[in-house]
Amino acid sequence: xxxxxxxxxxxxxxPGPIDADPRVLQAMSGQxxxxxxxxxxxxxxxxxxxxxxxxxxxNQWTFLIDSTSRGAIEASLVSLLEPGDTVLVPIFGxxxxxxxxxxxxxxxxxxxxxxxxxxxxxxxxxxxxxRLVKPKVVAIVxxxxxxTMLQPLQDxxxxxxxxxTLLYCDATASIAGNALRTDDWLLDVVSVGLQKCLCGPSGxxxxxxxxxxxxxxxxxRHIEAGIRAGHHVDGQGMRISSNYFDLAMLMDYWGPERLxxxxxxxxxxxxSLECARILLEEGLETAITRHALxxxxxxxxxxxxxxxxxxxxxxxxxxxxxxxxxxxxxxDSVRFSMLNDYGIEIGTSFGPLNGVxxxxxxxxxxxxxxxxxxxxxxxxxxxxxxxxxxTPGAGVAAAKxxxxxxx
Numbered sequence: 424x425x426x427x428x429x430x431x432x433x434x435x436x437x438p439g440p441i442d443a444d445p446r447v448l449q450a451m452s453g454q455x456x457x458x459x460x461x462x463x464x465x466x467x468x469x470x471x472x473x474x475x476x477x478x479x480x481x482n483q484w485t486f487l488i489d490s491t492s493r494g495a496i497e498a499s500l501v502s503l504l505e506p507g508d509t510v511l512v513p514i515f516g517x518x519x520x521x522x523x524x525x526x527x528x529x530x531x532x533x534x535x536x537x538x539x540x541x542x543x544x545x546x547x548x549x550x551x552x553x554r555l556v557k558p559k560v561v562a563i564v565x566x567x568x569x570x571t572m573l574q575p576l577q578d579x580x581x582x583x584x585x586x587x588t589l590l591y592c593d594a595t596a597s598i599a600g601n602a603l604r605t606d607d608w609l610l611d612v613v614s615v616g617l618q619k620c621l622c623g624p625s626g627x628x629x630x631x632x633x634x635x636x637x638x639x640x641x642x643x644r645h646i647e648a649g650i651r652a653g654h655h656v657d658g659q660g661m662r663i664s665s666n667y668f669d670l671a672m673l674m675d676y677w678g679p680e681r682l683x684x685x686x687x688x689x690x691x692x693x694x695s696l697e698c699a700r701i702l703l704e705e706g707l708e709t710a711i712t713r714h715a716l717x718x719x720x721x722x723x724x725x726x727x728x729x730x731x732x733x734x735x736x737x738x739x740x741x742x743x744x745x746x747x748x749x750x751x752x753x754x755d756s757v758r759f760s761m762l763n764d765y766g767i768e769i770g771t772s773f774g775p776l777n778g779v780x781x782x783x784x785x786x787x788x789x790x791x792x793x794x795x796x797x798x799x800x801x802x803x804x805x806x807x808x809x810x811x812x813x814t815p816g817a818g819v820a821a822a823k824x825x826x827x828x829x830x
Contacts, residue, residue: 436798437770438568438743438782439596440618440625441789447623450697451690458687466692467677473699478613478631480605485631486677487695489688492595492616495628497525498668499591499612502640503560505661506530511558513544515574516567517773522593526562534558540570540775541734546578553586560589566597569773571745571782572738573601580609589636595619599702600714600742600786611636620714620742622787623698627691644671650682714741717785717795720825724799727821728806728813733780743784752809754778765801792826
């Protein structure tokens, strides 16, 4: 008989996923109940209410998609975009390219604007592009872990609102570690995942949908045969091409009618609810401050080890740091040593940054001083083995000075 899989002890200090909070794992171990059990639907309603607070919104349609965060991106775009619609994708890293890829598979006409990796867009660049291409949807990433950059969104929602354009945002990597204000910033659809700053595993994708987007989705509503009743009316627009990722059908499933769509991923529901409870117990602003503090401590510790940070630091996410791999040091050897000798995972990046930078995260459950200090101490030993010129102990000392300065 095959032996059971026993995950090795690890501390995940890369760009995500991260170690899940033990409370989340415990919640996920609860016994299953039926999907129409009143306790189950009450759990779903509570989850919707708590994620409204997480997203800083009053949107009725705030719920979970049973998929990874990529599934929520696809659900958003396939439900908003009909074949031939124009979508504008501002690309400042690998995940902007992903939005472009998914939108293209929806049959949309994809227009892109780009800035060099390590930078972000000025709002005027987006305003000019919106005016030029007149898109139905602007699809943008808030925090792109491939470059560690955080795109400011405060002005982009109004740009889109004034142009009659919908704004979709993928905030998977940034939510709960950086400010995200769905209603204040006029974001029409936002989707995320649990596996970054929300302290959970990948596999459930919270989403919130504003009224302007709901109106578009409702025009494409289609009720399946077998559950259709006499009062149901289909929309006049083109049917959404995906059945599983049909947001109109998912709204019916999460709404008061509870129209059957799929069997709810019960354990992920329990875990998602606990992720929201943990965050809101701490307080959203407190959690963002915690991520900023630990990110700054990590960054200062890295600088003190004679390493250079990647990208425009004024736009770096609170929860992940890019580090140039120094000349003469094998990036892979350091990552393998961190993993195999110390049980700590850090990452490299994608495309033009693969083998050029390391990405080290301070996310969710791992955004805490002991995790940062252990990572810096172990990274120092790996760099010494690679003959990198540094002052022993300087990295940890610099990080500790950041913590000390905050009391």
